[in-house]
Amino acid sequence: MSAPISWQKSSFSGGNGENCIEVGREAGSIVMRESDDPGLVITTSPAKLAAFIQGVKAGEFDHFVS
Secondary structure, X not given: OOOOOOOEEOOOOOOOOOOOEEXXXXXXXXXXXXXXXXXXXXXXXXXXXXXXXXXXXXXXXXXXXX
16 A cells, blocks of 8 residues: 655645645656545656646746736
């Protein structure tokens, strides 16, 4: 049996967590879920998440939130 996932969320997600995506690690993979639908988990690699974060920092996805 694997250890339970320690989920982490951003401090920018709102006081009640209503805008919350949680991230954790499981068996060398990165797992993500929305706090209001915790049964739906997306799994990716650390390298893919790092590439995505670089794109976010570069503003490549700003048009999705404007």
